[in-house]
Amino acid sequence: MSLFKRSRARAGLAIDSDGLRYVEVSKRSQGARCVFVPSSAPLVRQDMLADASGLSKALGALKEKLSSFRLPLFLGVPPRDVMMRVVQLPIMDIEDARSALVYEFDKYFPFAVSDATYDVAPVDVPESASGQMNILVAASRRNVIDNLTKAAVGAGVELAALEPANLAAFRAVCGPNPSSKGGLLALILGREGTQLVAAYKDNGLLFRTLLAGLESLSSEELVSALAREVTTTMAYVRSALKGLEAEVLIISGGGREVAGALEEVLGLPVCLVDVWEMWGFEAPRDASKDGWEAAIGLAVRDLS
Numbered sequence: 001m002s003l004f005k006r007s008r009a010r011a012g013l014a015i016d017s018d019g020l021r022y023v024e025v026s027k028r029s030q031g032a033r034c035v036f037v038p039s040s041a042p043l044v045r046q047d048m049l050a051d052a053s054g055l056s057k058a059l060g061a062l063k064e065k066l067s068s069f070r071l072p073l074f075l076g077v078p079p080r081d082v083m084m085r086v087v088q089l090p091i092m093d094i095e096d097a098r099s100a101l102v103y104e105f106d107k108y109f110p111f112a113v114s115d116a117t118y119d120v121a122p123v124d125v126p127e128s129a130s131g132q133m134n135i136l137v138a139a140s141r142r143n144v145i146d147n148l149t150k151a152a153v154g155a156g157v158e159l160a161a162l163e164p165a166n167l168a169a170f171r172a173v174c175g176p177n178p179s180s181k182g183g184l185l186a187l188i189l190g191r192e193g194t195q196l197v198a199a200y201k202d203n204g205l206l207f208r209t210l211l212a213g214l215e216s217l218s219s220e221e222l223v224s225a226l227a228r229e230v231t232t233t234m235a236y237v238r239s240a241l242k243g244l245e246a247e248v249l250i251i252s253g254g255g256r257e258v259a260g261a262l263e264e265v266l267g268l269p270v271c272l273v274d275v276w277e278m279w280g281f282e283a284p285r286d287a288s289k290d291g292w293e294a295a296i297g298l299a300v301r302d303l304s
Helices: 052-066 094-103 142-154 165-174 219-240 255-266 275-279 293-299
Strands: 011-016 019-025 032-038 073-077 083-090 116-122 132-141 159-164 183-189 194-200 203-210 246-252 270-273
Touching (some): 011 165, 019 052, 032 052, 052 142, 073 293, 083 094, 132 203, 142 159, 165 183, 165 246, 246 255, 255 270, 275 293
Parallel strands (some): 011 073, 073 159, 183 246
Antiparallel strands (some): 083 132, 183 194
16 A cells, blocks of 8 residues: 555545544635544554554444545554655666665664555755655554554545655645745644654655643643754754754644744744645534644645
């Protein structure tokens, strides 16, 4: 199952600790249909799939609420169930790069290629050696993808593709017309954790899941933890990705209090974004508007 493959589907499904978030888009100008299905027990814990059987039940409840799954779905892989790395290879066709990675896989990932499902996509970086290309590799353990696929197919879902949920969330917070011409950092705050992305233009290059969320820490503790992680990440990025310097910090979730405090502590311009306004979608009235970044990012893959 491809982690990056394109399709004409316009539906995205994110698996969260509190349930499923489904977004269906026909055309951006026509808005989106958003459906939330709560779960009685956490489907995801610390951003890893925790209950495959519970996922099957939740998908059944979603199907009933929708009447049917009429569109193929882009399904988000929980962030800590997938690893992403930027790999440099000699310039070649992307399919050849995918094949060549078999022989390099164990240099970048802590599990065997025979136990993995992976995909690749080209990315831009600030500085690249002559004759070299850079690809983003997303890899998951095969049993994780098998569990997700089995639950989806068992519920009657036609899968268009699987994609890392944090990659999709980053797409959502960049908006339909990304304007950054240089380096940036993004913080996507959730209930239990936060996604931290270091990027060049709209190319996510480094993805980290921080176990610090809006409900797991007080506001003061959260700001302190996030500031520390952002500082550490900026230092790492400067050494690992030559020429990449963050010019702005994008924040989704947490409100102005957290954004203002981080701007003061870090001395970095902060841009607080609202994904609903950016994409012109109306937030659901029967569920919280928070936590929809991944579902929106999955649904707009072919619109961004």
